[in-house]
Amino acid sequence: MTTMNSIPCMIMRGGTSRGPFLRMRDLPDSQEEQAEILLNLMGSGHALQIDGIGGGDPLTSKVAIVERSSDLAADVDYLFAQVDVLSRRVDFNPNCGNMLSAVGPYAIETGLVEVQEGTTIVRVRNLNTQRLIECHVPTPGRQVTYEGDTRISGVPGEAAGIQLSFLDIVGTKTGALLPTGQASDTIEGIEVTCLDAATPIIMIDAADLGLSGQESPAELDDHRAMLERLERIRREAGHRMGLGDVSQSVLPKPVLVSAPADDTSTLCTRYFVPHRCHKAIAVTGAIAVATAVSVPGTVANRIAVEAGRLEADGQLPQVKLEHPSGFIDLDVEHRCGNPVDIARVSLIRTARKIMSGTIFYSLPSAPGPDMLTSKAS
Structure with a gap:
């Protein structure tokens, strides 16, 4: 028995990845329940993800979950989810810097961050790694602009450049730059x-x-x-x-x-x-x-x-x-x-808003036991 459900969604390209951007407030607190929603939303379990919005490739089977941050050092929190294409599994363990490049624009577009004239700096706390990233989003006329002359490899055409500065990057998962204690x-x-x-x-x-x-x-x-x-x-x-x-x-x-x-x-x-x-x-x-x-x-x-x-x-x-x-x-x-x-390490990425609206998905009455592979630390 399944039930049709819906959730507000914005689909965005971030760098060389693409996927839905969701508000944390619109999802259940349980990460197991979140995983079940994402699996059905993306259509996982089928090579083409034909019954969802996934693109049948790991680069287009990604989800960004964003919300206002309780951390005074950050504006928003960003939880990344890698949704497996063929298996019914979601990995909340890694971060994705490409999807991250669209978090700043999304936060401004949804009113999570007040837009500034010229450039708006969005401070993002990544919940997967508990690290901070500064996103410099072009906002001429106090509006997010996606048009520009920046090219990045792997994406056709040109777009507005977004500078990402990753702070305190050492030991995000292991606590050490060289976790085995040696360089080789x-x-x-x-x-x-x-x-x-x-x-x-x-x-x-x-x-x-x-x-x-x-x-x-x-x-x-x-x-x-x-x-x-x-x-x-x-x-x-x-x-x-x-x-x-x-x-x-x-x-x-x-x-x-x-x-x-x-x-x-x-x-x-x-x-x-x-x-x-x-x-x-x-x-x-x-x-x-x-x-x-x-x-x-x-x-x-x-x-x-x-x-x-x-x-x-x-x-x-x-x-x-x-x-x-x-x-x-x-x-x-x-x-x-x-x-x-x-x-810090800095680089330039681009992003684009593709659609904004409501996405529908079917939800089984009980979540499967193997859908969550690892939780965000």
């Missing part, structure tokens, strides 16, 4: 770096898996033996990072790194989510890789040194990463010249 570990005979900055990742030199690092996402997704090995390494890395059994979690995210093909780039990346290769790179994943570049002994640092990309002092305040859809540029600010003490 060996798993299954392969050198890996386990690092937690904005999100936990494991970095591997693509060459150590017999790859060039320039493969397309489709080629990597078809490489079953490599994906199986990568998953074994990821699970062992999760244990060593103190994350426990990560078989049902998307964290840590694997990243293959290699020397860049472009002379102006720092590194080439292939980012996994975690069982399919991202068609670009997640914002939080890019922050983690950019942070690692200046940390002595990491896989990223070693490859950047070998490629002659580091400055004389061993630091690189501006990092440009290649990914399958193009490039992403990040500014890394260190405190007192310390490569492992990061003050």
Whole structure:
């Protein structure tokens, strides 16, 4: 027996992701009940998510839940949910920096934040990581503008640039930049770096898996033996990072790194989510890789040194990463010249409002037992 329900919704593109934006006040308090609503709203359990608004891809099966913040340091709270396409599971554990780029505009559009002339700074507390992000939203004439001349790889056309500044990014899930206590570990005979900055990742030199690092996402997704090995390494890395059994979690995210093909780039990346290769790179994943570049002994640092990309002092305040859809540029600010003490990482994204209205979904009488994989910390 099912019941038809409805909820106010705004669908937005944030960076290279897209999904519904909801108010926390419109959802039940229980995260299990929230998960059931999101699964039915997105149409999960079907490859096309045909009975919902999901796009049949992890990048378009995401949800942002936003509300006024009780934290005096923030304007709004943002809870991210990764909704599985095929399985009836929702992961509230990771953050999504791409969806985050639309949180500022959404907060202004819905009256959660008072708009300012020129630029409105929206201070966002991410509930998944308990970290603060400043979103600089263009608001000429005291209105959110989505039109502009900023291009980001992976998104067609141009739009208004939104600056995101991630504060206090170290140890978001594990409490340490290098959660295993060292910059390099060996798993299954392969050198890996386990690092937690904005999100936990494991970095591997693509060459150590017999790859060039320039493969397309489709080629990597078809490489079953490599994906199986990568998953074994990821699970062992999760244990060593103190994350426990990560078989049902998307964290840590694997990243293959290699020397860049472009002379102006720092590194080439292939980012996994975690069982399919991202068609670009997640914002939080890019922050983690950019942070690692200046940390002595990491896989990223070693490859950047070998490629002659580091400055004389061993630091690189501006990092440009290649990914399958193009490039992403990040500014890394260190405190007192310390490569492992990061003050903030900033980058430019774009967003667009796609629709605003009411969304309908069916809700079974009782939630399923396996729909929630992990709760936000």
